[in-house]
Amino acid sequence: MICFPNAKINIGLNITSRRSDGYHNLETIFYPIKIQDALEVIEAPLMGFETSGIAIPGLAQDNLCIKAYNLLRQDFTLPNINIHLHKNIPIGAGLGGGSADAAFFIKLVNDKFELGLTDEAMQSYCRLLGADCAFFIKNKPLFAYGKGDVFTSIALDLSPYYTVLVMPPVHVSTAEAYRGVLPKLPKKGLEALIKLPIQNWQRTIVNDFEPPIFNTHPQIKNVKADLIKAGAIFSLMSGSGASVFGIFDTKPDLTVFKTQGCLVFEDL
Helix, strand or coil: CEECCEEEEEEEEEEEEECCCCCEEEEEEEEEEEEECEEEEEECCCCEEEEEECCCCCCHHHCHHHHHHHHHHHHCCCCCEEEEEEECCCCCCCCCHHHHHHHHHHHHHHHHCCCCCCHHHHHHHHHCCCCCCCHHHHCCCEEEECCCCEEEECCCCCCCCEEEEEECCCCCCHHHHHHCCCCCCCCCCHHHHCCCCHHHHHHHCCECCHHHHHHHCHHHHHHHHHHHHCCCCEEEECCCCCCEEEEECCCCCCHHHHCCCCEEECCC
16 A cells, blocks of 8 residues: 655644753644655565655664554554655755654554554554644644644645645754743744634744754755745745745746756645
């Protein structure tokens, strides 16, 4: 069986407080976009994990798909399988690609081996793997809070707009991003701000990671400025970076980014 895990963007991200467990409390809007990996699972005599596309750093046993398989195998009798992951979602981009792969892997295994897991049960496994992993089970726009794994449904549809994403040749680690942030409560919560007209978002919705990341990686700051210059109604860095998205009324001219060595994804 094969599936196609998709990425997400964060429309706003407020880091509200530090937690005693080492995580941070936050609030954000997760919104699915059309950039996709490909994930295939087949039964095999021995366990196997293969990748293609973008190189994935680290050891195979540390991949979230393998960790998800090991979690499920604690509770279910599963055969050996071969996993093939074709990576297309940029890594270190703030797009949740690894979390998406793990969540879609759980859904695929649930279907293939008829485990009978509900969405809520699959989300419970996902929460053991990563803060944003559970979002990809239902894969619909959500307001997220807590560690980013507690959800409230929202009505948000960006399909009338032309959304683009630009990934500059820069890597930002999540640890680096959090080191630069001073947690604080926002003056107005994101769940209320997202209901404003999209024309008001640029002056009201923020990503708390932007100021410190822009200070150390001015190329990312320049991407956002160029997207706004190109006519974006709203532009923001996604997650902890380094990708930046822009929402437009019509298709923009993105030539400047392609000449800068950036990856450009359009009509998301």
